[in-house]
Amino acid sequence: MLRQLSIDKDNIMNKIIILLSLLAFFACEDNKDDDSSLIGTWELSNMGEYANADCTGEVDNTMGALALAFGMKITMTIKSDGTGTYSITAGDVNQDVSLTWDENKICLMGECINYKVSGNSFSLDQLTEASCEDDYGDETNHSTKTACESAGNEWIEASCAQMTFTKK
Numbered sequence: 001m002l003r004q005l006s007i008d009k010d011n012i013m014n015k016i017i018i019l020l021s022l023l024a025f026f027a028c029e030d031n032k033d034d035d036s037s038l039i040g041t042w043e044l045s046n047m048g049e050y051a052n053a054d055c056t057g058e059v060d061n062t063m064g065a066l067a068l069a070f071g072m073k074i075t076m077t078i079k080s081d082g083t084g085t086y087s088i089t090a091g092d093v094n095q096d097v098s099l100t101w102d103e104n105k106i107c108l109m110g111e112c113i114n115y116k117v118s119g120n121s122f123s124l125d126q127l128t129e130a131s132c133e134d135d136y137g138d139e140t141n142h143s144t145k146t147a148c149e150s151a152g153n154e155w156i157e158a159s160c161a162q163m164t165f166t167k168k
Contacts, residue, residue: 037117038101042165044074045121053158055125076106076165120167130158 047064051057071090078084078101086097086108097108105112106124113124132140132148132155142148145155 038078038115038122039080040078041168042076042078042122043168044068044072044163045166046162046164048162050125050160050162053127053130053160055127055160055162059162074163074165075168121164123162123164126161126163128156128159128161131156 046061047067048059048061049063050059067090073089075087076084076099077087078099082100082102084099084101084106086099088095088097100107105114107113113126115122115124130145132142132151132153134140134153140148140151140153142151142153148155
């Protein structure tokens with residue numbers, strides 16, 4: 001009987017170890033799913049300009065709604081390997097740009113932007129610093145509005161735009 005008790009004890013320990021291993025495996029799988037909430041195809045559903053350059057205040061989406069109404073379409077396809085594609089179609093223009101992403105940001109053409117996921121949508125807030133442009137649209141080295149305009153150039157105020165994507 002003592003031998004039987006010893007065998008049952010070992011059998012119970014093996015079952016506990018297997019059960020704990022399965023729980024740990026499924027816990028890791030759940031965490032992976034949480035980290036991959038961005039994986040899939042997303043379509044631009046709203047875009048606009050914040051009232052303030054620090055990404056606060058109301059978002060004016062008038063121009064964004066107009067662009068969408070005239071057929072502009074932007075999609076992002078996010079893959080589990082940390083890559084993806086940003087695609088834009090506007091009239092006869094079709095362009096695909098490669099992107100990378102991680103748990104905090106999406107990077108396109110060398111610029112990385114933090115994103116916020118909320119249910120079946122995510123948003124990007126893109127800050128643009130103030131700059132000075134010449135008549136050809138090239139950025140100059142003028143760092144103040146006064147210096148820029150004195151040189152006959154155009155001062156572009158800092159701004160913040162928001163893009164919202166909805167999962168397809």
